[in-house]
Amino acid sequence: MRLRIDCSYDGGQFHGWARQPGLRTVQGELEHALATILRLPDDQALHVTVAGRTDTGVHALGQVCHVDVLPEILDSCIGHMPTNGIEALERRLKHVLPADIVIRSISSAPEGFDARFSALERTYVYRICDAGKAVDPRMRGFVLAIPQLLDVDAMNEAAALTVGLHDFGSFATPNPGGTTIREVKRARWTRIPDSSLVQETGDPAGYRVPALESGLVCFTIVADAFAHNMVRSLVNACVQVGNGKKNLDWFARKMAEPVREGSTGPIDARGLTLEHVAYPPDGELAARAQAIRAKRTLES
Template structure:
C-alpha cells in the first residue's frame, strides 16, 4: 500500500531533507521513526520519497512524501486503538516525532501517485526584513535580516526575467545526468504592509493586532521543479539588484548565459520555506509522473 504523508518542519536543526550518515535529517528521522513504529527488523528501514529535497536550514510548511508499506505491517501499529491502520500510524507519528516535525495528514495514495514525479509545481517563499528593522523574535528562524533598503520594483523586473522555460545554469547545479532547465510559472516580490487582525470587540478603538509578516519583503516563486540551490541563488541575485550592487543588465546576462560563477551563489537558508506542492487530478497522476521523468530540453 502506498501512503501519502503531508508534513511541515522547522529546518533550522536539520541538515536538509536527504538522509546522510551521522547527520540529523528530516528523512532520516522520519524513516527511523516509521521503522520503530512498524517494528521492522534492523536494516529494513522503509524508503520515503519526497516532493522536494530541501537543503540544510530550509523549512517546509507543505511538504509531501510517500512510502510503501504492506497492509499487514501497517495494521500491526493499531494496537488497542479503535481506528484503521492509516489513522493509527498518523496518531503514533504525531506522538513520537520531535517537535520540529508536524504530520498534517496520512492517507492512502491514489493509483499512480508519486510524491516527486507526479507534482505539477512547487511554491517557495523567501522572507526578508530589510532597512535594518529588527526581526520579530517569533520569526527569527524564518526571516533573513539585511541592513539595506531593498528596491522591490527593480527586484520584480529581475524576477520577471525568470518566468518561462529557461536554463538556470547560472543559479543552480544539476544532479548527475540531470539538467538545470526548469519552467518558472510565477515569480514576484511583495512588500507586506503593516496589516492587522481586527479586534474581537466591535469597539473601533480596540487594539489592532499586526500579523507576523507585517513589514517583510517576500519573494514567491512557483515552478514545475527546482534544481539544487536554484531558489536561494535567484533570491541572492535579485537582492543584489535590489541593493544597487548589480544591474538588471547583469541579471539578464546571467539568464542568457547559464554559467555558474561566484556572484550567483545561494543566499542564507533561514528565510526559505517550501509552502505548497500541487498535484493533478487522480486520473492524471501516472501520466504526469511518466512525462516529468523525461530529461528536459529548451525545445
C-alpha cells in the same frame, strides 16, 4: 500499499531533507520513526520519497512524501486502538516524531501517485526584513534580516525574466545526469503592508493585533521543479539588484549565459520555506510521473 504523508518542519536544526550518515535530517528522523512504530529490522527499513528535497536550514509548510508498506505490517501498529492502520500510524507518528516535524495527514495514495514525479508545481516563499528593522523574535528562524532598503520594483523586473522555460545554470547545480532547465510559472516580490489581523474594531483608538508578516519583503516563486540551490541563488541575485549592487542588465546576462560564478551563490537558508506542492487529478498522476522522468531540454 502506498501512503501519502503531508508534513511540515522547522528546518533550522536539520541538515536538509535527505538522509546522511551521522547527521540529523528530516528523512532520517521520519524513516527512523516509521521503523520504530512498525518494528522493522534494519534490513527492512522503509524508504520515504519526497516531493522537494529541501537543503540544510530550509523549512517546509506543505511538504509531501510517500512510502510503500505491506498492509499486514501497517495493521500491526493498530494495537488496541479502534481504528484502521493508516489512522493508527498517523497517531503514533505524531507522538514519536520530534517537535520540529509535524504530520499534517496520512492517506492512502491514489493509483499512480509519486510524491516527486507526479507533482505539477512547487511553491516556495522567501521572507526578508529589510532597512535594518528589527526582526520579530518569533520569526527570527524564518526571516533574513538585511540592513539595506530594498527596491521591490527593481527586484520584480529581475524576477520577471525568470518566468518561462529557461536553463538556470547560473543559479543552480544539476544532479548527476540531470539538468538545470526548469519552467518557472510565477515569480513575484511583494512588500507586505502593515496590517492588523482584525480589520475592523469597535474602538478606533484601541490596540490592533498586527499580522505576523507585516512589513516583510516576500518572494513567491512557483515552478514545475527546482534544481539544487536554485531558489536561494535567484533570491540572492534579486537582492543584489534591489540593494543597488547589481543592475538589471547583469541579471539578464546571467539568465542568458547559464554559467555559475561567485556573485550568484545561494543566500542564507533561514528565509526559505516550501509552502505547497500541487498535483493533477488522480487519473493523470501516472502519466505525469512518466512524462516528468524524461530529461528536459529547452526545445521540449
